[in-house]
Amino acid sequence: MLHPVVLSGGSGSRLWPLSRQNQPKQFLRLIGDHSLYQETVIRANKLPDAQPPVTVCSEDHRFMIGEQLQEVAIASGGILLEPIARNTAPAIAWAALHVMATDPEGSLLVMPADHLIEDENAFRVAVAAATGLAEQGWLVTFGITPDYPETGYGYILRGDALGADGYRVQRFVEKPDLATAERYVAEGRYAWNSGMFLFNASAYLDELARHAPAVLEATRAAYATSNKDLDFIRVAKDAFAANPNDSIDYAVMEKTERAAVVPVSCGWSDIGSWSSLWSVAQRDDDDNRHEGDVISVDTKRSLVRASDRRMIATIGVEDLVIIDTPDATLVARKDRVQDVKTVVDHLKAAGRQEHLFHRKVYRPWGSYDSIDMGERFQVKRIVVKPGAALSLQKHAHRAEHWIVVSGVAEVTCDDRVFDLHENESTYIPLGSVHRLRNRGTEPVELIEVQSGSYLGEDDIVRLEDVYGRS
Amino acid sequence: MLHPVVLSGGSGSRLWPLSRQNQPKQFLRLIGDHSLYQETVIRANKLPDAQPPVTVCSEDHRFMIGEQLQEVAIASGGILLEPIARNTAPAIAWAALHVMATDPEGSLLVMPADHLIEDENAFRVAVAAATGLAEQGWLVTFGITPDYPETGYGYILRGDALGADGYRVQRFVEKPDLATAERYVAEGRYAWNSGMFLFNASAYLDELARHAPAVLEATRAAYATSNKDLDFIRVAKDAFAANPNDSIDYAVMEKTERAAVVPVSCGWSDIGSWSSLWSVAQRDDDDNRHEGDVISVDTKRSLVRASDRRMIATIGVEDLVIIDTPDATLVARKDRVQDVKTVVDHLKAAGRQEHLFHRKVYRPWGSYDSIDMGERFQVKRIVVKPGAALSLQKHAHRAEHWIVVSGVAEVTCDDRVFDLHENESTYIPLGSVHRLRNRGTEPVELIEVQSGSYLGEDDIVRLEDVYGRS
Known part of the structure; x- marks a missing residue:
């Protein structure tokens, strides 16, 4: 059986200000109604005999993953929470061990969570070809037929044909300079290294044993510490951290004799920058891509994204990227x-937050958005998901007013527990032990007005927490 | 005595999105801590023997004028509220009648409210020269020595010298084309028509009687209906509307034999566009002018203004204007x-609001800012000025929660009247007759959460209003 393995990595800086450390590219709705992660699992889910997808992600993103799967109603094959990032070789080894526990003969279709594939049919045909090769013991990589001499990707040189389905890999090559890339494209046997793979789980582990035994050993040791919590699976941090920080390419694919490549031309893009999003997006007659409330006058070849409740007007500009978010705008x-990185570095150096979080912050129980702030007050819009609860908590420096604007909130305030309906409010005095819970089936939305001398997020004492944060 | 007369006109479209119909250029803090209107009255106030300034403005802007005068602690010589715009000839005629009622020998120094003057000393010297000429019966216009061949201004050609102080006006000329403007600048006897004047009030009325008797007649008739309310002076709309829509240039200056021009080079600009603001503003080494929270990478010759609680990052751009406001950003x-006008026309045609109001709306009693909005709720931050009160009112479709975050509000809710202190809240049920008042000496700030099926500003029944709006 085929087990999609979705690798949700990425630092969230290349598509700043829309991507943030806490909300990297794969979780954004860049094109269409779904995030790239959702597109990836939807695509995988349509493959014949595909099992529920296994996701490997960081602890920080677990609720985003859970929520995004729920939104598209796709069952999880397990969410493996990396206690520390160790690159792709250990992540895939863990997924292989996880899959083999229930399906010892299972195959893995490994896909980064943040890539775009426009031609699903071509992708499905390639997966079928790769499946055939994997059954013969090959470790298959998908080689994207290059459209142009991209210098930002690695390339794969194919060797002898393996029947009609693919080729032996002759060589992996590093990111080339432009002249070399041009030669590769002209030559015809080079393909982009997409980071997608298909192989038998046990074949991967065999090759790991041969070429990167340290990875296999550390991952096996970590796997032995597995701890399941709903769909989330955790391993001991120390054990997992013993892994070398190796990519699957470096640890296995470049070394094994069993590497095959299936060429595919499926409208693939890793959307590595705003300009690459512009180039894959549908555009208007002036070659512009507009999202949201945009008025443009004599504007050409530009990407403009307005954010909620805000408009952007452009006049006489060309070849610009304008990305608006509630707290930061990029022009x-x-x-x-690519110099977005310079801005992000500047934010880091200045000890700021705009590269870490959006103004709207996702939490296990829902989200909050700081909609206004003054010297001694802050106003937040809070959404609590059905069935969710904030921690039982108290604050040393602030009192809170809550006004429910939709749904029914269950409020704990010291020794009282009561329901608050739409258009009802309550007051949480400074120092009171309180909790907000949603026992209903619809989200609870409320406006919180904080009042006090210090309003930082760190003024919180968590007494109990269903998400293990107390 | 010298009576500054400040003309507060302007439609507020050329500096959109910072200027709006309800908040045109003269009220904006474009350079430095004060608005152009405030700069104008401060500058006038420093002149020897200057009396409190008379302001002529539209009814819509009366509280803005009052508040801006109060902020800079300058007494008002009267705020004349035009019931309808009729250009400058009637406005100045009204100011002349107003001044002569208490000072029959008084002189008027007429100044548009929205011009920048960088060299106040040069301006003072010119005013002294003009005063001398006005005492001899001349109607003096200030002619700005041109720096460059501007095609957007009218020019004044000077004739014979009138002693050391100025010249007879030989001719007013329309906005020239570039070649003509270049010739004017080279020629040396042409000056920009600044729209500033100095003359004896009675001399102006005499010339009106001679060259534009309809203006004098209509303005006298309107003046006879004067009605004073604090510093505000109103006249009957029908009477004032009988005025022709004539400028002082057309009605008087181009026709009178008594026109003089005082040349002045005082760093004058009418800041008629964002590019002209850029050119008069102090700039950094890359020729950029940044205001607010701006991070710029390889950015040149650009004007970038971030708004409160928001940052703007620019990369690799040149010769751009980026103006951010809470609800709209211009790039x-x-x-x-100059094509900002196209955007404003588009907004008008679409029946939108972004050319009329800011998200933060000024009212006679203070201001409100719509900080968040959902399907059935809206959150506003409301500021009530000391001594001010909202109307006694009720709503048919919404209930309101009020949380005071600073100051002490006096709340009326049906038959109860009570004080609400910082960190206290109350609830105004749907249909209740209510009022908010600030009896204190500090502003009251509160957060209002509206809840209901319809949340438009027009769901209001005003039962009593201290500002005559009920």
């Missing part, structure tokens, strides 16, 4: 968007 | 900013 020349 | 090429 960049389209061929300079 | 324009600096040499295309």
Whole structure:
């Protein structure tokens, strides 16, 4: 059986200000109604005989993963929470052990969570070809037929044909310079290294044993400490951290004799920058891509994204990227968007937050958005998901007013527990032990007005927490 | 005595999105801590023997004028509220009648409210020269020595010298084309028509009687209906509307034999566009002008203004104007900013609000800012000025929660009247007759959460209003 394994990595800096450390690219709705992660699991779910997808992600993103799966009603094959990032070789080894526990003959279709594939049919045909090769013991990588001499990707040189389905890998090559890339594209036997793979789980572990035994050993030891909590699976941090920080390419694919490549031309893009999003997006007659409330006058070849409740007007500009979010707006020349990194570095150095979080912050129980702030007050819009509860908590420096604007909240305030309906409010005095819970089936939305001398997120004492944060 | 007369006109579209119909250019803090209107009255106030300034403005802007005068602690010489715009000839005629009622020999120094003057000393010297000429019966206009061949201004050609102080006006000329403007600048006897004047009030009325008797007649008739309310003076709309829509240039200056011009080079600008603001503003080494929270990478010759609680990052851009406000952001090429008008026309045609109001709306009693909005709720931050009160009112479709975050509010809710202190809240049920008042000496700030099926500003029945709006 085929087990999709979705690798949810990425630092969230290349698509700043829309991507943030806490909400990297794969969770954003960049094109269409779904995030790239959701597109990835939906695509995988349509494959014949595909099992529920296994996701490997960081602890920080677990609730985002859970929520995004729920939104598209796709069952999880397990969410493996990396206690520390150790690159792809250990992540895939863990997924292989996880899959083999229930399906010792299972195959893995490994896919990064943040890639775009426009031609699903071509992808399905390639998966079928790769499945055939994997059954013969090959470790298959998908080689994207290059459209142009991209210097930002690694390339795969194919060797002898393996029947009609693919080729032996002759060589993996590093990111080339432009002249070399041009030669590769002209030559015809080079493909982009997409980071997607298909192989038998046990074949991967065999090759790990041969070429990167340290990975196999550390991952096995970590796997032995597995601890399941709903769909989430955790392992001991120390054990997992013993892994070397190796990619599957470096640890296995470049070394094994069993590497095969299936060429595919499926409208693939890793959307590695705002300019690459512009180039894959549908555009208007002036070659613009507009999202949200945009008025443009004599504007050409630009990507403009307005955020909620805000409009953007452009006049006489060309080749710009304009990305608006509630707390930060980027205006960049389209061929300079890689320097977003410079801005993010500047934010880091200044000890700021705009590269870490959005103004709206996702939490296990829902989200909050700081909609206004003054010297001694802050106003938040809080959403509590059905069945969710904030921690039982108290604050040393602030009192809170809550006004429910939709749903029914169950409020604990010291020794009282009561329901608060739409258009009802309550007051949480400074120092009171309190909790907000949603026992209903609809989200609870409320406005919180905080009042006090210090309003930082760290003024919180958690007495109990269903998410293990107390 | 010298009576400054400040003309507060302007439609508020050329500096959109910072200027709005309800908050035109003269009320904005474009350079430094004060608005252009405030700069104008401060500058006038420093002149020797200057009396409190008379302001002529539209009814819509009366509280803005009152508040801005109060902020800079300058007494008002009267705020004349035009019931309808009729251009400058009637406005100045009204000011002349107003001044002569208490000072029959008084002189008027007429100044548009929205011009920048960088060299106050040069301005003072010119005013002294003009005063001398006005005493001899001349109607003096200030002619700005041109720096460059501007095609957006009218020019004044000077004739014979009138002693050391100025010249007869030989001719007023319309906005020239570039070649003509270049010739004017080279020629040396042409000056920009600044729209500033100095003359004896009675001399102006005499010339009106001679050259534009309809203006004098209609303004006298309107003046006879004067009605004083604090500093505000109103006249009957029908009477004032009988005025022709004539400028002082057309009605008087181009026709009188008594027109003089005092040349002045005082760093004058009418800041008629974002590019002209850029050109008069102090700039950094890359020729950028940044205001607010801006991070710029390889950015040149650009004007970037971030708004409160928001940052703007720019990368690799040149010659751009980026103006951010809470509900709209403009990104324009600096040499295309005159097309802001196209955007404003688009907003008008679409029946939108972003050209009329800011998200934060000023009212006679203070201001409100719509900080968040959902399907059945809206959150506003409300500021009530000391001594001010909202109307006694009720709503048919919404209930309101009020949480005071600073100051002490006096609340009326049906038959109860009570004080609400910082960190206290109350509930105004749907249909209740209510009022908010600030009896204290500090502003009251509160958060209002509205809840209901319809949340438009027009769901209001005003039962009593201290500002005559019920």
